[in-house]
Amino acid sequence: MSEEKHVLVTGGTGMLKGVVRYFVEQGNTVSVVARNKEKLQSLSFAFRNLPGTVHPIAIDYTQTDDFIRRISQSISHFGPFFVSVNWIHSTAPHTPAALLQLQAHTSPGSRYVQLYGSAFANPERKDDDRNTYIKECPHIHYQEIILGFMIEASFSRWLTNREICEGVINALLASSSERKIIGTVSPWSLRP
């Protein structure tokens, strides 16, 4: 039996449900962030017979201070994170840095995984300031995962939720935390 550990999945009631399931199957306590309470409750209910538990956190991550306060409370209750997987839209530009800093402070040695949509790989995109705040957290294994697209015989398409979750889990199982692309982002002109 695996040792129970605390995991965070931000945005865990959507496409990352399979990632939440994976961690609950391993016997972990999984704090899951989303706004919709009913969806959070149905996730807890769906996984109730698995070895671990879902700890729902109904909060809007665009409210960075409130979000950080609630995440701190979950760490006080369930212990430091050993990994966090975060799908945070660009509507919350300050939240990833604040969460990373909290995690560095409370959970040194843990892994922080930030998911990005394919637009992150747009060759014309200007880089942001994230390298500055990542460097300030040297005791965190920081990893970026870019959600790309799939090229099939005569067309391209977006990833399925299953492909996204399998890609995230494979990245977590890899010893290296270097940047990973699920699917592809090239040639960029074939983006669906």
Ligand SMILES: NC(=O)c1ccc[n+]([C@@H]2O[C@H](COP(=O)([O-])OP(=O)(O)OC[C@H]3O[C@@H](n4cnc5c(N)ncnc54)[C@H](OP(=O)(O)O)[C@@H]3O)[C@@H](O)[C@H]2O)c1
């Ligand atoms: N490259 C690709 O192929 C690609 C990339 C991205 C997405 N997709 C697809 O597009 C679909 C829709 O994407 P999506 O971005 O809506 O992702 P999603 O994972 O389906 O839903 C977003 C998740 O984040 C939560 N969330 C959103 N805003 C929030 C906020 N302000 N505060 C707290 N939690 C928040 C949502 O719950 P609440 O709404 O309850 O807050 C939900 O759990 C996905 O299911 C996926 O299949 C594909």
